[in-house]
Amino acid sequence: MQLIRNKQGLNGTIRVPGDKSISHRSIMFGALAEGTTTVTNFLMGEDCLSTIGVFRALGVSIDVSEGKIVVQGKGWDGLQKPAETLDVGNSGTTIRLMLGILAGRSFDATIEGDASIAKRPMGRVMNPLREMGATFEAKEANFAPVKVIGTKLSPMEYTLPVASAQVKSAIIFAALQAEGETTIIEKEKTRDHTEQMIRQFGGEVEVDDLTIRVSGGQKFRGQEVVVPGDISSAAFFIVAGLIIPNSKIRLENVGINPTRTGIIDVVQAMGGRITVEKTSAVGDEPAGTITVETSELKGIEIGGDIIPRLIDELPVIALLASQATGKTVIKDAEELKVKETNRIDAVVTELSKMGVALVGTEDGMIIEGQQNLHGATVKSYGDHRMGMMLQIAALLADSGVTLENAEAVKVSYPTFFEDVASLY
């Protein structure tokens, strides 16, 4: 599709759709709880709809109507053996968390996804779960499709070799089915929505800095979940507002859980004009209004334990850096290589086509500042965040930009292009 260009200024207010990570977990906990769970502001993106499809195939009744999801929880033992292979589409969160949930059930189930999922590493989840007694059969060792042979699980103590909330969460779901207490030690603090939701659904989890302790045999009760807007979706507008001249954008009801706000810290360190005002909170899931204005920015170094707090925002942060003065170095971000696509290669290849001077490194990128963006034909690699980043880049281009495979944005933000168009 032909992307929108606008160097004149973006002004207005956006309410980004619900948080993807929290939406997935609301269905999972809703299904595993006893009683009814209602979810409002659920993200109706393809990934979260895949999670709904998976639980329906496991016998859970989920009603989807305008603006509200109703899950009739069945409890852990109420899940039923699926008649067919479970399909997660493009969703890494669904497949990895489901491996933890299915590992301890009393039936077998096969789970698969699209071509991107078939290439993403599952050993990081399957290996720790095997230590708990889980049994898997996979044609290609440690890649989807995977047959999960449900079995009784044992607790363990495990130190995560990667900073990954998906791996942590899969182990937590397995631990909830094991007899006794499991201890998980994180490499770096990652998003804690699973831990928050255990508490919201009436369960217990002990968190002491990087150490998480969780016991099996807990029962959850259905809840009313209100999903805040997704800061990873807001990130595209944060960057747009900062780099397009004469812009001021207000983003309402954005989730600002501290495990997710690395982009705000980066914008502040680059000298960007950004304000954050907390407006509400459900438990420890705060939400607020973020306002950004066109700013003069300076390049910085981004690395260390901030990386998990902004991992999904790095493609658009690379674009932000291209408009700063001086060089920006992104390091310690090798995880980018195993996302929906290799996001180091994809960002470098596509932004280079538009005239940006940047290079990929083993664990990140080095981006030159003050770059002029030019027209080009670019592609999303079927990766929603690549597609959205390229649309924000196109706003600044001096001639037309065509995006191939633009529909990828539906994975996390079905109305993205309409929302961009609404700002001028």
Ligand code: S3P
């Ligand atoms: C997610 C965790 C992150 C993130 C993904 C969503 C989650 O992945 O990139 O978009 O909901 O737990 P990793 O855990 O692999 O870093």
